[in-house]
Amino acid sequence: MNREKLKGLYQKYELTPEDIFTKDIGYGDNKKTFTIITRSGIEKIQAKENITINYEVIKCEINFSVIKAHAFVQTKPNTIIESFGSALKGATFKEGNCQSWYVVEMAEKRALSRAVLKLTGFYQLGVFGEDESEDFKKTNKIDKEKLINLNK
Numbered sequence: 001m002n003r004e005k006l007k008g009l010y011q012k013y014e015l016t017p018e019d020i021f022t023k024d025i026g027y028g029d030n031k032k033t034f035t036i037i038t039r040s041g042i043e044k045i046q047a048k049e050n051i052t053i054n055y056e057v058i059k060c061e062i063n064f065s066v067i068k069a070h071a072f073v074q075t076k077p078n079t080i081i082e083s084f085g086s087a088l089k090g091a092t093f094k095e096g097n098c099q100s101w102y103v104v105e106m107a108e109k110r111a112l113s114r115a116v117l118k119l120t121g122f123y124q125l126g127v128f129g130e131d132e133s134e135d136f137k138k139t140n141k142i143d144k145e146k147l148i149n150l151n152k
Helices: 002-012 039-049 103-120
Strands: 020-025 032-037 051-060 064-073 076-088 127-129
Touching: 032 039, 039 051, 039 103, 051 103, 064 103, 076 103, 103 127
Parallel strands: 032 127
Antiparallel strands: 020 032, 051 064, 064 076
16 A cells, blocks of 8 residues: 555656665664655655745754754645754764764755655655665665666
């Protein structure tokens, strides 16, 4: 059932195989497979749905930032979502959730991804944005069998 809903959203927003991929995280019994939408996919969805995002800085420090996104669909006045994005710079991923000094920008991208995916129903289906976690970054080596092709 989720696959059919995901396929419908995939087609509605005209996503391509370059916009969506799967990523295995963990090993053995702890391995989970996540469906991820790339930054370009998020922007396609945002543009097609005419989503407006306003940001509020909750916390901004040299190595930590929290941004709150207020998102709404202009043609649907009662569709308002608030979501947060955060970034903590760390030398390793055990010490933080990003390795970039651009923590405000990373927090903003994470808040944007979450808000767009929540407004459009992707989040309810377990789909995440590529910017939401360093673990979700697309690697150069793509397992073609793992790539979701919902046009079939």
